[in-house]
Amino acid sequence: MKHSLPKRENQLSLISRMRYFLLILLIIFSQATWAQSGAVQGTVIDSNGDPLPGVNVVIKGTTNGTVTDLDGKYILNAASDDILIYSFVGFMSQEIPVEGRSEINVTLADDTSDLEEFVVVGYGIQRKSDLTGSISSVKAEELTRLPVSDVTQSLQGRVSGVQITSNSGAPGSGATVRIRGVGTLNNSDPLFVVDGMLLDNIDFLNPNDVESMEVLKDASATAIYGSRGANGVIIVTTRQGDFDTETRISVDAYTGVQQVARQIDLVNGRQFAELANELEQNVGNQPIYNEGEFGEGTNWQDQIFRTAPVNNVTLGASGGNQNTSFNLSVNYFDQKGVVKESEFERLTIRLNNQYKLTDAVTFGHNFSFIYNNQQNEPGVVGNAYRAYPIFDPINEDGDYTNTSPVGNPAAQFEYNSNNRNHSYRGVGNFFADVKFLKDFTFRTNLGLDLAFRDGKSFTPVYFVSPTQQNLENSVSVSNGRSRNILWENTVNYNTEWDDHRLNLLGGITTQSFYTESLSGSRRNLPGEDPSLWYLSAGDQTSQTNANTAGDWSMLSFLFRANYTFRDKFLVTGTFRRDGSSRFGRENRFGNFPSIALGYRLIEEGFMQDQTVFSDLKIRGSWGIIGNDKIAFYEGRPVVTGNQNAVFGQNEELLYGATLTRLANPFIQWEETVTSNFGLEFGMLDDRLIGEFDYYYRRTNDILVGVPIPAYVGASNNPVVNAASVENRGIDVTLNWRDNKGDFNYNLGIVASTVNNEVLDIGEGNEAIFGGAVGISGLLGSRTVVGESIGHYFGYKTAGVFQNEEQLNNTPTRGPEVPGDLIFEDTNGDGVVNNNDRVILGSPIPDLIFGFNMGFDFRGIDFSADFNGTLGNEIYNAKKQVRFNTYNFETSFLDRWTGEGTSTTEPRVTNGGHNYEVSDRFIEDGSFLRLRNVQVGYTFPAATLEKIRVQNFRLYVSGTNLFTISKYSGYTPEIGGGNVLGTGYDSGIYPIARTINVGVSANF
Template sequence: MEKFLPERDSTWHLSKYLILTLLLFSLFIVQDSFGQTNVPVQGTVLDSSGQPIPGVNVVIKGTINGTVTDLDGKYSIQVPEDAVLVFTFVGFKTVEAPIGGRSTIDVTLEEDLGDLDEFVVVGYGIQRKSDLTGAISSVKSEDISRLPVSDVTQSLQGRVSGVQITQNSGAPGAGSTVRIRGVGTLNNSSPLYVVDGMLLDDINFLNPNDVESIEVLKDASATAIYGSRGANGVIIVSTKQGSFDAETRITVDAYTGVQQVANKIDLVNARDFAQLANELEQNVGNEPIYNVNDYGEGTDWQDYIFRNAPINNVSLGASGGSSKSNFNLSVNYFDQKGVVKESEYERLTIRLNNQYKFSDAVTFGNNLSFIYFNQQNEPGVIGNAYRAYPIFDPTQPDGSYTDTSPVGNPAAQFEYNSNNQTNNYRAVGNFFMDVKFLKNFTFRSNAGLDLAFEDSKSFTPVYFVSPTQQNPENSVNVGNLRNRNILWENTLNYTKEWDNHRINLLAGITTQDFYTETLGGGRRNLPGEDPSLWYLNAGELTTQTNSNSAGDWAMLSYLFRANYTYKNKFLFTGTFRRDGSSRFGEENRFGNFPSVALGYNIIEEGFLLDQNFLSNLKIRGSWGKIGNDKIAFYEGRPVVTGNQNAVFGIDEQLIYGATLTRLANPFIKWEETVTSNLGFEFGFFDEKLTGEFDYYTRKTNDILVGVPIPSYVGSANNPIINAASVKNSGIDLTLNWRDQKGDFSYNFGIVASTVNNEVLDIGEGNEAIFGGAVGISGYLGSRTTIGQSIGHYYGYKTVGVFQNEADLSSIPKRGPEVAGDLIYQDTNGDGAVNNNDRVILGSPIPDLIYGFNFGFDFKGFDLRADFNGTYGNEIYNAKKQTRFNTYNFESSYLDRWTGAGTSNSEPRVTNGGHNYEVSDRFVEDGSFLRLRNIQVGYNFSEVALNKIKVQNFRVYLSGTNVFTWTKYSGYTPEIGGGNVLGTGYDSGLYPLARTFNVGISASF
């Protein structure tokens, strides 16, 4: 067992007393806040036609305190006598109303199609969009819930500039790889997720219908408040909340649909396979083994393993509140069968959000999610279906499974290898308290918790299909995983607005603690195969195996931010965060991370006030430094592992031992990322046309990398040092057009981003780092070196095929090539082809990431369509290269060389050998354009709904991943994965599904 607790020095203990002191201080002075003179104000908010508007934000100017209107457009709030109320709602112009001694204030809002983002969620608060100095993109709930996905991040594809989201797999419940403005480190490059104030590493548990908005923070001005946790960007998720003084509202969202494989790989049929297999035998000097005329189409193994699979989703919600409390409750059931048989994902999510007003000064609340999911993983049939001979049938006439050697029979795998289940129980949420005092101060204490318990079990029965596909002893394996993430944050906020000035100050202390433990075991030779026996105690004691490991780390942080606005024109943001991580030794435990940003609302200048052409114009710039500590647990400490036992002596006595299995470097320190951003925001024609343009640079220094050491040292890992440096730069562009003509409204949007990734340094010796697929000579196909992008493909460039003996005698060769083999370029011109002739073959990093969308509404009908894509990236077709036996062939082999002049690109048919080196033969264009989603809906009229007491009712049809335009020959050009040093390798992914749904949305 491995378990190593982080060192806790006096700083960590001191932080607890500081936090406690701040909390007690705030409670002591809360009596002052009770003494404030507040008056009740109520009213109704209507649109220009006199209809009430539910959900309008009513906020006390200069604060984040307020309420929202109920279903009848009514509100009620306690405010200071000299306050000003600010009324905001999506699609309407903002109205400010001084109290002026009034107890009733009715407001009429005018439509403003361009003003869609008046307030934006930022780190530890909200802010006027006009006051923002950072690069922040926002996506609203209606664009998030439209896609039938289990992972909320997938709904951001093609919607946010500067963000690349790649599905890791098409398997049910599979997650995504998220990259914000490229890859800035050789370690974990995933962003931080913040859900209602809880800091997390993933949001796979979220029900999309629970999400109110998602903000993506991209530059230092926006992310620096999260310090090292935000080194790779931050995604803030705000879930739906209830409303004070609001009637209970019931919502129903449901859809059902069918999934199918979006694209199959073009493999040869049985007749063509027999022909190619015969040629392969002849090419190695053997006789043909098949009579080609005996075969036709044969078995399409892809058709055998794939199916049309159902997908279902039901969400029920209720929200409302009294004058003292509000609630939002939702229950979601998501069930996705996989397009590969024997794969499934089932999830139940319960969310409860509450707020309780103890007084006008004190509010308590909670945001809680409880999640259960069950996942069945497909039994590894995809690779075998790709390689299995089409000349074989799945079963014999007697019903037994066919021996499909050298590949396992996928049909037998479904029966014998499908007992593989994972259950996960998770609770995620936070409890918070807000205390207002001294008129302008707000103290918040926020305690968050993320608990996950996962158990897995697999059972394999006794079976025999062939000598290479058998299991002579049944076996059971079980595993348990426990994760604990505890967060405690205490922040103090000061807000004041006077004359032409607006200021907001934030200070706080936050600490977070993580713990994880795994436990696994297995036994063989159970007395039977009934599920009641699938437990370790049923197996033979002498066959048992077990493993157990644990680890934890903690972080302590101090934060400060100042926002200042003068005349709504000049903007300033300054942020400072000091982070301490137990992953580092005492000397380098803490790092300081500042940022500063300036903005200029040019549209507020007097000479622009009396014109109708330009409605917004702002320039902003930021600079900041952010840290990163995302290395594995205890890379900064040595690890000693027990159970290193041996037998010694004449009497063969067992001696128990332990050994050092991980070396450590106590002097490693924080990675540091320095970012700068220059942005422009603009709007034309009363905000019908809006846009943002950003140019950014992002340089990461002192990247934590492992350095190779001799094997005789005995360490299982490479010690970590600070060595490498990487730079990313590029542009982000967002454009939106919205307009309305009578009953017809329409919109169009486009996002585009470029990423230029360059490695500046990789440490002492500047030796390249290799990864990815292995060629026949043992060379890895991915390389990271100075002056190039991270993880680019590196191998031989092909320049043709040896056609005859004349070519063999005149063209440089790598080895004993014969006619029909590939010609690799002699790049250095020394007359020989060897390791020194390898060149850069492409990169998995796109030159351009883009997306566009359009939609319209007309008399109850609506249409929405979303596209996304990439340009300039390559994919390495590793599954085609991996060929150590005779397997089935992709259809490209039909263009192979069979004699002089027949082909100068596809070599003769061989298994392994010269033609399977890492080369551009396996590098394909990964650019694509995908119709991500299209949806057509109809909203029934209010007149018809009022008769049945329904507020709204909408039906829709939608299609997801409807079509993909790409040159790539695999299942999908989206190749995800978390290893930044070896991305873009397709070793046989679970295919992406095309989905068609019918659904409803209703509220009562």
């Protein structure tokens, strides 16, 4: 019988109320008034007399200003005593007083020096020309093009050496980030640093709050973070206000629609009946369907997918007076999923303030409050893939149809979608800077990351079929909290004399982390109204609960020296000593040094008269970085309770506990030794800029489990420092920028190679297996010395047995019949067994690449971003798992039905020989995707002046518009999972194609 459940009322939720709050803020912001002044106009040209479009013309001490049009002309309201600042990238800025004039024409001189361009590095900033490390920077305008909830997804195809893979297309899902390959068998995620706060993820960030993201890749760049930087570092700088500037209001908003980019090719109703009958005949049964009764049938993918909206709005205000600066933003992100009953809402409020107590003392804070509301779809993607197309969702009686052997996806939406997860998070830091003596600065930084999570799900009583029913209703509740506290104190010495520049940094930091979770459930509630969805309403005898916790802490000492001589010779030395509670007292501390050298050839005398190179630098680095990203309990014994038994004459229930994990107090840091050689160049007046890097990473003393005898009684193998892994490859970045009068254009390419190899696993570990399970219980991923981590391992097929004669003359695994797959006898011993399994491919790409292009012409701008991989494979695990008769992919239509009919697709069966781990399920994972394309129009400054608007832009964008790939699944992007078993598609939530319309404006 069909049930119609009451849904929880959310109209008065915090998110709903904030919608009205945002609308009120927008109205208030739009009423900002502007001082009256006279009009100043003019033309800005370069030293050749050509007009310069896009020059910023700003009234000094304010944010009021405009930009020159395509003819270099501008018009601006300014008072007689104002000073105008003219600035443009690649040219020297000028400050010119108005002095009552109504026309001011300006010539900007070329700025051929890049010495004043700064980039963010660990614990500070540094001249780009002085960098000795491999650092890539991505600015704000490149990060806000994509409608994503996780800002790391915006890095796809933008940074060499970085692979970003979406874990899922579900609303609010994150991404897997790998910087220069997989360097450990454990956690390979990078460190994230947001305004100085060290974090494990940045999924809470509003992309519009980000000013820039720097990716630190080699030891020279990451060693200052010691053990935290073993897998690379991503530094995020958020937007700040300016002292002594008027308040500036900004609005960024878009709305869009999402659709599934492609569906999996599944058979229709008639084809299913044909294949199902044939399957029955192949096992000696009679056909069960009249094939003529069925037509197209039900496409279950159409039943679960929908066109879904996505909306995003950010309101911001920034400015400051002589002693205070501020940047305030409020963001609301709302994404409905392309699978029904899935959605994600996020409210983010960020406030960044700085305060000047004196010329020598400044303090401030960067803080965000984040509220998330998420609903997860009830696991229908796999059932929609397997459900019979001969069934309708609803039968003639109006009840849900029995679609056994899998659940009816439509009924799942009705009965299994009452779940909500909420989270509250506060992330930020409080800091103070004190300048003392002549060249010293002391900074103290207190970082906080406090998170609270709660979830609730309710399942009613229902009956659809014997395999899809629930006889007692139930409610499950979970709560969790975590606390991450960082305190850093550093001293910086920065000085210049004659041809020398010297920067010294020293400090001490401490960080602690604590997490705890509590969950419980009860059954048999007295009703189904949401007011009863609480544990106390359920049957006490059905109660279950769980409570876990973990903690760790770290103490670190750090030092760095940067020295530059004559803008030509560069030296960077770094040392960090980390102590982690994750290790025993014997090996708690680790030392992590690095050294880097750079040589700017462009400063040599013999380079001064040439006109090809505008910049040329070589650099090299070496260093050791640690890794302590292991589970809390790896170095500690674990005792598990509830090991109860009945003993004695009175048969009493005795409560017990047992040791389930042995401790190893002697485990120590994983150490990654990294070397890097790089070449940076600029050519043709910096129209072409490029970087080439060769890197080598070797991680030693990787923690792995060592097998122990079963009689010991521990369920898990104790860990030891045993394995070694190396990664080596080349990173390439090329960017071309030029202008032809009113037409400005750019082209960019990034590409990276990755060669991953396991050098050692440790005594007693001939191989580590993981991944999907074959029909005989053999796992499909293997990690072994001499090969890449987590490669696919199974049988290589050599066609399909056509007849008994071929079967009798070919080595078999048994018991095969004509129509079954031929597994190669790879070792030539005349028998096919486990020893004949071979490497079938790897989920690690040989090449990661991306390229982008764009132009602007008289207010019109266009940009396109592509990304892709080459040389990786995907394991189609959903096709392999057949423990019953399920629907079929259309590839089954090419199956063997008799001698000569097929040499690739075997006869139709469920399970058995043809579903062993083999190359039958390996598919090419290479792809090329149009990640984003955007077209916008910025209204002329002269028009906007009349309505007192500084900037107004409209745009249309498309995301994931097309993907060129041979893979048969929803997407070739298969992220997440353990590093020992990645690349398996067991039914991933599809990634959506999105079309957006947006607006950005400044007042």
